[in-house]
Amino acid sequence: MSTQKKIMVSGIQPTNKLTLGNYLGALKNWVKLQTEYECYFFAVDLHAITSRQDPKELAANTYFALATYLAAGIDLNHATIFVQSHVRQHPELAWVLNCFTYMGELSRMTQFKDKSSRAGETIPVGLFTYPTLMASDILLYQADLVPVGADQKQHLELTRDIAIRINNLYGDLFKVPEPFIPNIGARIMDLQSPENKMSKSVSTDMGAVFLSDSAKEIEKKFKRAVTDSGTEISYSQDKPGIKNLIDIQCAISGKKPQEIVASYQGKLYGHLKVDTANCVIGELKPLQEQTQVFLSDKAELQRILSKGAEKAAVKAEATLRKVYDAIGFAPTHS
Ligand code: ATP
Numbered sequence: 115m116s117t118q119k120k121i122m123v124s125g126i127q128p129t130n131k132l133t134l135g136n137y138l139g140a141l142k143n144w145v146k147l148q149t150e151y152e153c154y155f156f157a158v159d160l161h162a163i164t165s166r167q168d169p170k171e172l173a174a175n176t177y178f179a180l181a182t183y184l185a186a187g188i189d190l191n192h193a194t195i196f197v198q199s200h201v202r203q204h205p206e207l208a209w210v211l212n213c214f215t216y217m218g219e220l221s222r223m224t225q226f227k228d229k230s231s232r233a234g235e236t237i238p239v240g241l242f243t244y245p246t247l248m249a250s251d252i253l254l255y256q257a258d259l260v261p262v263g264a265d266q267k268q269h270l271e272l273t274r275d276i277a278i279r280i281n282n283l284y285g286d287l288f289k290v291p292e293p294f295i296p297n298i299g300a301r302i303m304d305l306q307s308p309e310n311k312m313s314k315s316v317s318t319d320m321g322a323v324f325l326s327d328s329a330k331e332i333e334k335k336f337k338r339a340v341t342d343s344g345t346e347i348s349y350s351q352d353k354p355g356i357k358n359l360i361d362i363q364c365a366i367s368g369k370k371p372q373e374i375v376a377s378y379q380g381k382l383y384g385h386l387k388v389d390t391a392n393c394v395i396g397e398l399k400p401l402q403e404q405t406q407v408f409l410s411d412k413a414e415l416q417r418i419l420s421k422g423a424e425k426a427a428v429k430a431e432a433t434l435r436k437v438y439d440a441i442g443f444a445p446t447h448s
């Protein structure tokens with residue numbers, strides 16, 4: 115029965131159109147794992163506003179993300195999908211978690227250090243408390259498993275620490291979640307600066323492959339991908355550009371890096387670039403077509419999302435009430 119299944123939770127920020135990194139590091143694994151779990155997948159719009167968003171774009175990107183989940187094969191028989199801001203328990207529990215999380219812990223988060231160093235003089239407080247909202251997203255649903263890319267490992271560890279701390283104080287309020295980080299695809303790199311991760315809000319247009327890119331754009335981006343000045347195709351840390359292209363092919367085909375390298379003996383970087391582009395174009399084509407199908411019926415998408423939010427809120431409220439009671443908040447009487 116679905117109620118006995120373990121629980122899986124994950125989300126993506128609608129800060130722009132999703133990238134190949136989001137797809138290979140996160141979404142593809144949600145689809146693979148979904149049948150074994152009761153799943154909650156959302157677009158984290160509350161997280162997205164930790165950097166400035168154009169209001170119209172934010173809504174459009176939110177729908178795009180959720181339509182992409184469905185297009186990738188997220189099955190509503192296994193998963194509840196919704197918009198984070200539609201479920202008010204997320205920021206409510208986040209406030210409580212803020213009161214059990216230490217300044218030192220949040221100051222050590224590498225994502226905060228990276229993003230705040232780019233934010234200039236005015237660093238939003240929300241960027242600092244971002245990880246406690248993420249912990250709330252996860253703990254509200256009593257998640258067992260959280261599939262994410264490698265960049266989110268530290269946030270998952272903090273979530274576990276907060277859950278254990280509160281459980282020690284008040285009894286078993288939260289399940290302590292496990293991360294799921296794929297072996298290959300966990301860290302797709304920027305095509306122009308392969309020492310940095312591909313990111314939808316930081317990468318340049320040529321550095322990131324967006325799931326909305328046309329075949330022509332994808333081909334151009336891979337042809338211009340930065341590699342090194344050598345000629346030998348090998349899989350090594352000192353050839354980050356080449357390694358990234360091999361990783362992308364592996365994450366799509368399921369092949370091992372050595373198999374890919376062996377098939378390029380005597381070939382040039384140009385061959386690898388063109389083949390990787392074709393591999394990505396082939397993988398994304400059905401995804402792009404299906405995304406458009408889901409986006410073309412906005413009313414149906416909105417119906418799915420409001421049903422999703424309603425179902426998620428029931429589960430979230432059960433946890434929140436348990437927490438409020440344990441803390442000693444006076445019960446409401448209506
Ligand atoms: P932003 O640029 O807005 O900070 P992002 O593109 O880094 O966003 P998120 O929305 O923060 O992506 O992440 C959604 C999911 O995609 C997370 O599980 C994250 O680990 C994963 N992910 C993001 N970028 C990559 C990448 N380059 N390679 C693999 N996984 C990634």
Ligand code: LTN
Pocket residue numbers: 123124125126127158161247248251252260261262266269
């Ligand atoms: N912080 C994540 C997005 C995110 C998330 C979550 C992922 C927000 N809430 C809950 C998994 C579970 C990121 O990828 N930047």
